[in-house]
Structures are given as structure tokens and as C-alpha cells.
Amino acid sequence: MKLATVIHDTGEHAAVVLDEERRVILLDRAARILSPEPEPALESVLAIIEGGAAARAAADRIVADPPEEAVVRFDDVVWRSPLPRPPQIRDFGGFMDHFRNARARLEGVPVERVELPPIQQERPLYYVANRLAVAGHEAEVRWPPYSSVIDYELEFACVLGRGGMDITREAAGSHIFGYTIFNDFTARDTQREEISTGLGLSKSKDFTDANVLGPWIVTADELGDPYQLLMTARINGVEVSRGTSADMDHTFADMIAFTSTSTRLYPGEVLCSGTVPTGCGLEHGRFLQPGDTVELEVSGIGVLRNKVIAT
16 A cells, blocks of 8 residues: 555645556545544544554555545645654664765775774664654755755655564564655755764754655555665656665664664654665765756655755
8 A cells, every 4th residue: 555645625635546547545535425423543644554453444445445536636636745744753874885985985085995983884873853844745845045065865764653662673574564765855065064063963954845755655565575676866867876775784673673772662753764875966976956856766665756946
């Protein structure tokens, strides 16, 4: 199942995507048509996730025989992030070769000479992103005026279906609801300034619509193996990045186990993979310009498309 959040007739709806037909089922509208009783578990994608098996079963019944009045075309909706207000977003460093490529370019040395800190290779380290600065598919991302080096980051993410604390690696897979694409827009010039202070990242990744998720969430049962996905990026239709999730050094199971150590996780939280090797302009020297359209494609999930505009 592919779950999305869309705007139709000025209202926000949880929807199931029928992508071969380029249509979506508005689940909340369908539920109201089919029954006079309210169905709060279908009012949002987060409610469906939190509702567990019962909410999924209710969605499946509607998908099996949806009322025609609740089915609309792609062209008639505005896409939002599938989770417009996620409980939390954590972005990990899951691919070590991304860091090696970036440091090699920044330091002007061959990638073979780059040595990463042992802790980075041993642990799936992360930063907490601004969960309120979220955009979706086809959104125009306004670039902050304090930055002139515009970059994308090709990532994907898992969405938790169950929370918990001190989750083991062996049990982590049962906590994953599904997967989506993540574009971690980054102000590279600002990032370099911030890193030099030793205080971590702030305005380089914290601006309106910096965190783009979408176009939808593919449930884990539909996606299959998340570590065999082709990941590509295109700028104005020209491919600039190509990688595979098979190169992840830290898996989502590693991330869930590490993050949940002495920390309670909640349904709907988003854990992002980090950038696939070659998956950003910093690695290959091709940054974005105002007016550029960047497309991130992950096999089995879809295409996430955004245009960057100057403020």
C-alpha cells in the first residue's frame, strides 16, 4: 500500500495511491460515504500508523471497493509530505563512502587517504532535524537569502509503526511501518561555517521546507528488501547521482536499536538513511541554482520532485 497526504477541495486528506491509474482514494471521505459512524483512524496517515492492524484493515476494506466519489486524479490534488507533522525526524550517517567522498573533495586529497573517526564507523550517529520544516512532492523550496551554495541530498527513510525503548536489532524490523524518500536540502556554505565552531548544525539545515519527504509512504510489506534499491538523482532531467541502498554500512535495524537505547521511540517517527554515495552536489561539484528542479528516485518507492526558487 502507498499512503499519501494530499489537499483536495481545500481539505487535507489521508489517501491511498493507485499509481498505475494515477488516481488516489481519499480514505477519510470514503469512510464517511460508506458509514455514518466516524472513523478517526483514517483521518490522517499518522492516525493510520498509530491505529495499527485495525486501521490497516479498515483501509484495506476501502481499497478493495472504494466509492467512486472518493477517487480523484493525481492532477486534482496537491501533494503534501505523507507526514506533514511527523512526531520526530532523525537523520543518520548510514553510508560511510558519502563522508569519504565529501571529505576528499573538501580537503583536496584522494578518497583512499580519507580516514573517518572510528566512532562514526561503529555507531549510526544522527542529528535531530526540524520536524516542523517539512515539505512534500512538487513543493517549491524557497532558498534562504543567507546562503548561495544550494545542495540536495539523496536519501530514503523508514517510518516507525510501533514505538518502544531498548529495541533489539533482531526485533527492529517489526517496528517499521514503511519507507519514503527524503531530500535533506542543505546550505553548504553555511554548513561549513557552522561545522568550524564545533557546535553542530543549525541554519544550514533549519529553514522552511528544508526537509522534504514523499511522495508517499510505501508499506514494508509492499516494498520488500529495503537494501536492494536503486537510488538516482536528476537535475532538470539530467542524471547526476546514482547509488544503491545495498551500500548502507548502518542499517535501519542498527539505527532503531541505537536510537532506542534509553530513549522511547513513537509511531510515525522518521529515521533517514543519510546520503547515498555520489548523492549530493558536494561529492561531485554540481550544486543547484535557483530555478532548478531536482528529482530523487528510489526504486520501489517512486520519484520525489522539487523546484528551488530564490527568495
